[in-house]
Amino acid sequence: MEKQKKQDEILYAKLNLETAQMSWKDLERFYASGALIFVERELDLVEVAVRVANDEKKAVEDWLKAGRIFKVTDAQALAWHEQDASLWTVVVKPWILVQEQGNVADSLH
Numbered sequence: 001m002e003k004q005k006k007q008d009e010i011l012y013a014k015l016n017l018e019t020a021q022m023s024w025k026d027l028e029r030f031y032a033s034g035a036l037i038f039v040e041r042e043l044d045l046v047e048v049a050v051r052v053a054n055d056e057k058k059a060v061e062d063w064l065k066a067g068r069i070f071k072v073t074d075a076q077a078l079a080w081h082e083q084d085a086s087l088w089t090v091v092v093k094p095w096i097l098v099q100e101q102g103n104v105a106d107s108l109h
Contacts, residue, residue, distance in 0.1 A: 045099045
């Protein structure tokens, strides 16, 4: 268990370094291919990425069922396009996890 915790900490640090802000215009093609997953602001984007990368089905299914993560919707895509939005992103192949800016930056370590 301690070994897994250490591996998760290392993965968290790695993914945190790979987290970036991207404009919606740069993300639109990934939306078109169905690769974008929205993460609500109250969740730690990097922690969600760690769970997805580790294939922690229970945690991911719980978030999906609760509507806390989901594929980006057409309404979101349209709104972000109209706003020329910038989003926090982190890649966990084959997905790109996205989160709206705001208090999110404070949660990134």
